[in-house]
Amino acid sequence: MILFIFVDGVGIRSKKENNPFFTEKLPVLRKLLFEEAEPVDAVMGIKGIPQSATGQTSIFTGLNASLINGSHKEGFPNKLLRKLLKEKSIFRYLRDNDKKFTFANGYIIDNLKILKKSRFLSATSYMTIEIGKKVRGLDKIIKGKAVYHDITNLSLIDRKDNKFLKKIEKFIPEYEAYYNKDLLEKIPLIKPSDGAHNLLEISRKNDFTLFEYFKTDMIGHKRDEDKALEVLSDLEEFLKTLLGNFNFNKNTLILVSDHGNIEDLSISGHTKNPVPLFISGYKEEIFQNISYIYDLAHKIKEYY
Numbered sequence: 001m002i003l004f005i006f007v008d009g010v011g012i013r014s015k016k017e018n019n020p021f022f023t024e025k026l027p028v029l030r031k032l033l034f035e036e037a038e039p040v041d042a043v044m045g046i047k048g049i050p051q052s053a054t055g056q057t058s059i060f061t062g063l064n065a066s067l068i069n070g071s072h073k074e075g076f077p078n079k080l081l082r083k084l085l086k087e088k089s090i091f092r093y094l095r096d097n098d099k100k101f102t103f104a105n106g107y108i109i110d111n112l113k114i115l116k117k118s119r120f121l122s123a124t125s126y127m128t129i130e131i132g133k134k135v136r137g138l139d140k141i142i143k144g145k146a147v148y149h150d151i152t153n154l155s156l157i158d159r160k161d162n163k164f165l166k167k168i169e170k171f172i173p174e175y176e177a178y179y180n181k182d183l184l185e186k187i188p189l190i191k192p193s194d195g196a197h198n199l200l201e202i203s204r205k206n207d208f209t210l211f212e213y214f215k216t217d218m219i220g221h222k223r224d225e226d227k228a229l230e231v232l233s234d235l236e237e238f239l240k241t242l243l244g245n246f247n248f249n250k251n252t253l254i255l256v257s258d259h260g261n262i263e264d265l266s267i268s269g270h271t272k273n274p275v276p277l278f279i280s281g282y283k284e285e286i287f288q289n290i291s292y293i294y295d296l297a298h299k300i301k302e303y304y
């Protein structure tokens with residue numbers, strides 16, 4: 001099986017100035033991302049700064065989505081990118097080939113009909129929901145059978161600055177009717193290592209498990225060094241636990257990003273730096289000659 005960790009907004013940059021990875025507190029992360037991972041091109045020959053919607057669509061479809069779209073597209077996939085995800089995503093391929101696959105991230109609202117109405121669907125959410133796949137709701141987060149995007153559930157518990165809820169409020173004014181408030185009150189605060197164990201458990205039951213982490217990109221935009229270290233420390237503990245408990249003889253761990261951002265806090269936008277692609281474990285030899293982020297999906301299809 002493959003456990004696929006998508007980390008938004010992390011590029012490879014060897015300069016130490018304004019680079020939060022160069023602290024003694026993040027040895028695992030720095031080694032994994034900057035030494036063991038291969039640098040991969042996220043610009044894909046298209047003018048401008050690489051962005052999330054096209055970057056993620058490229059990763060999950062194996063197409064140069066920026067070329068097809070005519071430019072890099074930020075945020076959420078537009079109609080054209082949604083079409084690519086609908087027809088060519090890894091999830092579509094896995095479904096058509098009778099593989100067991102899942103998106104491990106937890107959702108506040110897990111009602112597919114409601115989610116489908118949203119314009120604010122990331123590439124991962126869209127490719128999951130579009131094929132009618134259930135998403136993991138609050139009940140699953142409570143039981144440790146889903147991993148919330150921040151890993152620890154802190155933003156679900158301390159909701160004052162939960163941008164998600166604010167966004168939900170915006171696109172579904174009656175949103176409160178669609179999630180269970182009692183469940184929200186029961187969400188436990190967990191350690192990043194617990195999150196890793198929960199994710200490992202989910203991955204053992206599937207041929208392909210995806211987890212998406214995007215606080216790296218959110219913090220990169222804020223240029224806040226203290227916050228960056230906080231977020232990266234969570235990611236450090238999470239990945240350390242994953243690496244320490246993963247069966248590399250039988251399974252394959254993949255980690256990739258869609259564009260640079262947090263590795264250069266001197267600017268608030270994305271960077272053109274190459275992104276790290278870490279692949280280790282069973283059949284890792286398949287994953288040779290990956291130059292662009294869109295090369296990866298083809299190798300994953302070959303894996304199965």
Ligand SMILES: [Zn+2]
Nearest residue numbers: 008009052258
């Ligand atoms: Zn992104």
